[in-house]
Amino acid sequence: MSGFGMTVLGSGSSGNASIIHSPEGNILLDAGFSAKELERRMEKCSFDPSSVRALLITHEHGDHTKGCRVFADKYGIDVYMTSPVCHVAEKNGFLPEHYILFAPGDSFCVCGMEVRAFSLPHDAMDTVGFVFRYGEKKIGVATDLGHVNTLIREHLKGCSILMLESNHDPDILRNSSRALSLKRRILSRHGHLCNADACAALEEMITGETRNIILAHISSECNNCEIVENLALQTLAKLKREDILLKVALQETPLGSFYTA
């Protein structure tokens, strides 16, 4: 894979991982599957796991860190994480041998890409989204956020490829058998983004640059891909942007690759 783009290896509450690729190398974004499963999914997408140059962690939840230590140590790569996440990693046994600390708001360069981290409102120690720039193009990723604020909107506006959470349908969630405390947590401003909020955010983030939208972290119990897709297609129709390629990321199987050009 040589162009600037991204490949979603899987997304959902049981595991999240994607690859951001530039002509200068590959970055793994989150490692929410076992190292073995990460390798299997990469090979399925024609990526050599040893081509991964760095791992970026969005936050400490297990669906983003399960394979972090084993994968990073096996391939001897640096793991970028914030300091609060690093403390949890140390306590919970997923701290890799090589790690580099960053703070929300920081920019750094990996594989020729400028990486910018920004805070997301989520019920973890420290959660970030990322924007990746290579040349004139931009890729943005934000999963695990309870609501969208101005800062997030500004960062994610005008991405060629945008991956945004569309976690749940609030009615399905309210009627589900989940514990009341969990329902409250998911619905809160520091929980997960519902379908309608994701679509409202898309309306403000899509610009003439936008080519691909990926909706991700879909709840297996409290959502379904058809609802997500239909609502987002309605949004694209409203914006007269049916030219944008819309995809829903799945838990069980990789989504494949998207390129900015």
Ligand SMILES: [Zn+2]
């Ligand atoms: Zn989370």
Ligand SMILES: [Zn+2]
């Ligand atoms: Zn998550």
